[in-house]
Amino acid sequence: MPAQRTSDTKPVSVRPGHILAKSDGVSDLMVHAMLFDGEKDRADVTSKTQLKIAHMGPPLGNATKSCDAVGGMELTDEQKLRIKNFITQCKDATKKRDKEYRLRGLEATSKELYVILPSAKPPSGDFAYWRFSCVGFVLKAYEQIPIYLLKGPIPERTLADLKSFYPFFSADLDKADTREHLGIGTGDRWPVELVGYVLHSFARNEADVIAGPYAPQLGDEYFPRQFVSGGAPPKRLFGKQ
Amino acid sequence: MGKTRDKYASTGKTKVKMTKTPLAVKSFGRLRIKLLTIEDEYRKEEVTVRKNYIHDVDGIAANNLSGVYLTPAYSNGLVAEDALTGIRISYEKFGGGYRHCKLTTPFVAASANAMKLKNRHTWKAWVSSKSFRQPPVALTIDAPMAWESKTFDEDDAESEVHFMIYGFAGVGNRKFARQEWALAELPNDLELEHQITWVHDPDSILERLENRALYPDDYAAAVLFAEVKPFRGEQRTRLLAALSGYIDENRFVEDEDSLITLCSAIRKYAMNMQESQFEGYADWLLPTETATLHHEAEMEFAKGICWRLEFEPHSWPAQYPHLTKTLFDLVDSYLTPRLILQKSYANTAMFGIVALHILEAASGSRVELVSKLREKTIGSGVKWFAEMVNDNLDEAVHYISERDDAIGKKIMEIRQG
Secondary structure (H helix, E strand, O other): OOOEEOOOOOOEEEOOOOEEEEEOOOOOEEEEEEEEOOOOOEEEEOOOOOEEEEEEOOOEEEEEEOOOEEEOOOOOHHHHHHHHHHHHHOOOOHHHHHHHHHHOOOOOOHHHHEOOOOOEEOOOOOOOOOEEOHHHHHHHHHHOOOOOOEOOOOOEEOHHHHHHHOHHHOOHHHOHHHHHHHOOOOOOOEOOOOHHHHHHHHOOOHHHHHHOOEOOOOOOOEOOOOOOOOOOOOOOOEOOO | OOEEEEOOHHHOOOOOEEEEOOOOOOOOOEEEOOOEEEEEEEEOOEEEEEEEEEOOHHHOOOOOOOOOEEEEEOOOOEOOOOOOOOEEEEEEEEEOOEEEEEEEOOOOEEEEEEEEOOOOOEEEEEEOHHHOOOOOOOEEEOOOHHHHOOOOOHHHOOOOOEEEEEEEOOOOOOOOOOOEEEEEEOOOOOEEEOOHHHHHOHHHHHHHHOOOOOOHHHHHHHHHHHOOOOOOHHHHHHHHHHHHHHHHHHOOOOOHHHHHHHHHHHHHHHHHOOHHHHHHHHHOOOOOOOOOOOHHHHHHHHHHHHHHHHHOOOOOOOOOHHHHHHHHHHHHHHOOHHHHOOOOHHHHHHHHHHHHHHHHHHHOOOOOHHHHHHHHHHHOOOHHHHHHHHHHHHHHHHHHHHHOHHHHHHHHHHHOO
8 A cells, every 4th residue: 555645534454563754733744753553444534533553752652543545565464563562662661750750740742752863772870761852663673574755865854844843842843952852962854764765665656665765855744745835935955966 | 827818708609718828939949848737527418627737747646537628828839749648639621611620649530620719810620529438547739830930020029928728528629519618737847849840850750759758640650751861871871770660669560641651651762771671571472370461561661772872882792591481482472373363462462573583693502492483473374474474573673783794694594584
């Protein structure tokens, strides 16, 4: 199954392990990536269907969400099992920790395990977790089977761009320490992996997906691809096209 | 004691006295009632207030409380975190202005509820009188400041804080069908504490981790907060000692809530432990005659040592025969098609095999355990599992080679037999 948008009326099929995406709600800009974590195939998925998903919310874990786009490929039972195993490995204590923060009248910091660049960061003594962006989480899941979905050069983005791609972090991105924590502390342009890129990777024919990763282009953050959105000026691509 | 005045008498539904207790709030911190003991009697639908006391921790007096009804009014936080015994009422968002509470005491566990009174900055929490099978000796409220932050801002920094404690007779929250009486008024010995920042301060977290008398929920919170903070030098030594004690005592827990905290402790310990602690770590993987690890805890132990070896530097050649043997036995027991598809066993076995490859590479000599497991893995006929092991070994080699190319190559040699 290639990548496709969901609609209110025409149902599409989704299988365990497929990637689901949420848009920003006003355009085709895709801002959140998830994995379908249901037990069975679904053939009735519209943009309103609530599905069991696994994602780096944050926090990392399971939830029930609807989706605006889906992408995936034929997965064998073994591949589904390996993705499931990966999800099992990723259990963490963020939800419980967030609850404790709230009990103390503190802002929940489920974002502490979120990282934008790189999209997946190995554990260390300081952070005894893999840290992910939402995209990093699904890319890492597919590396398990092993399918590599993206390759460089990744278009570089400005801080203003990132605020639209990561609306949940919009305010945080103005803080130097938070940006440092997210991996974009220095510089003014960053090659971040975005949700739309993953969908465009799956939009290729399946043999190409298996054969190798996809090099995203400017505008791939939208699905379908576009270069101008809502009257905003076209985004520039930094680096080689 | 503060002034007392009728507050709700005008409602005509309940007659309650409101105690006004001035307390200057200097900033947003926590207010704590150290320990509250109410020596009153409750009989059926009637409450007789005999005497109200507020004691220090050491001055606990038994009482006959069968139900209680609390109102922290105009508070911006009320916590008795260090209470050695007592009730904790915690609140969670329940929607629609109501909040659900969970109540626990050392004696009983019961449900409780809280409600924000309409147009009042007043929260009431109540528990059924049936909840108390034994009288509590202390009563504390855990009130998230997040609720109050909408009400209070910096302009309120000098606001007075009022607290009321009501006793009630009856069942549930039939607040208009029962009578309420003021039981106690809280004098000015409420303590204002500035403890909020401890969750971000490694030294303060350590102080709590080293205090085993801490209320279990608070201890668990310290473990959780420790996981995402850096500990250096002496701090790390203290952290490991504290976590070691916690893991020792809790490694066989089975309920989901405790497992989350245990797994958090395991991860943090594993990623920070010294090489001299590897062998002792292996002991935690061993069952006793009467208890065995929950499969999630077992996976976390295997993952912990695997990640420690993969992502944190270690010296070599070095041999860890006990750890190696323990991991081998663990993996060996799960490498059958019957078990590998169950629970977390595939992940546990996979992490164990990757760890054993690294351990063998670091040992400087061949111990042949890995080759036995490899043969068994292939012989099991579970192809996807063998592929999963290989892919994770590739990843381990990638990260280890970034630090030490020689060990990376050694792992590749072992893998190829």
